[in-house]
Amino acid sequence: MKYPLTDIRHNPTGFETLIGLYAKYASSKFTKIEVDMGHTTWFDADMCAPFGAILYCLGAQGNRISLTQIRPDVERILTKNGFLTHYGRAALRDTYGTTIPYQRFDVKDDRYFAAYVENKFVRRMEMPKMSAALTKRFRESVFEIFSNAVLHSQTTLGIFSCGQFFPKRNTLDFSVADLGIGIRRNVKEHTGLVLSPDEAIDWATQGRNTTKRGPIPGGLGLKLLSDFVSKNGGRIQIVSDAGYWTLEKGKVDHFPLSAEFPGTVVTVEINTADKQSYSLSSELTESDIF
């Protein structure tokens, strides 16, 4: 069975192409699946997270995956970030250091994830020259995404992440994909609310809404991310189930996709040219907290 893959950018069309791949083989077992990349002339490397998640999910059903006809430019980027080493290719050194490697984590791997972000991003000289405040906020943002996946997804197949610095665009994109129950089901199971997939994402990003129950409060992760990218001039994009949601330049847009992603993908795009200090307008002291 062959699936022709077209260009993959981190936009609705890119996601439609990937979920089309999943929809085609979702019920296949012990099948040989060939992803024909002969017509893929561009691949936003951060999209390796959802792509890898889908391939892992299909592989977990006993299918054998092969990626064929990969064009040299695309092969170079997917080799540099380590993605193709998961599919039998040799690793290639990332000379210009623009990738944050593709990795799969288990839910208990918080510390490995923290070390990965620290070593593969924060300490690398080649990465964009950002202020200390922006670096800190970026790092904490990606931890928030990972924590969200750990706390909410109930995934048993893992969490997939990948990032890419685009020097010409002055953007740094980082994606975390999980193969969990998705936001719509999570909201339904915990609150009884029946929403469409994109409405469920919108609900989860608003005000004090949270699906957390029990002794530990929650409901801040996605709001903190949204606040940060709004100030930074960046973007947050969430795909969950068959819903697409984005926040860019303070504007939220959400709509249904034609099929389901088998989990949730959160991508944060930061504007690396941002020189804000992220200081607060009203200074807090330690006695103001409780």
Added chain:
Amino acid sequence: MSKELTISPFEVVGSPLCVASDDGQKVFERIQAALDAGHPVTVSFKNVTSLTSAFLNAAIGQLYGRFSEKDIKAKLKVAHLAQEDLALLKRVVDTAKAYFKDPDRFRQAERAVLGGSDA
């Protein structure tokens, strides 16, 4: 007067990266035990480089389900937090107070989303 105790998340977690909810739980258990024993507590974030809401919800936010706001204000202090981390902790604390104070708020949120009445 009971002796004031200092709890260091860096020491409890064993890392400057205080990002995981499970690690926050360990810090919560230390704070809870000290407060239960009547000791005032200072949580010193010295040498911590990264904090998340998930960690702070578990470590600090969850205290509001176990102790009164008055007790926490009287017996808990934090130290060595950068301005942006103080702001994050403040949001976590405000959210926790609301979470434990208003059990009906989920229904209110649901009504707001659905645009309907209580029926």
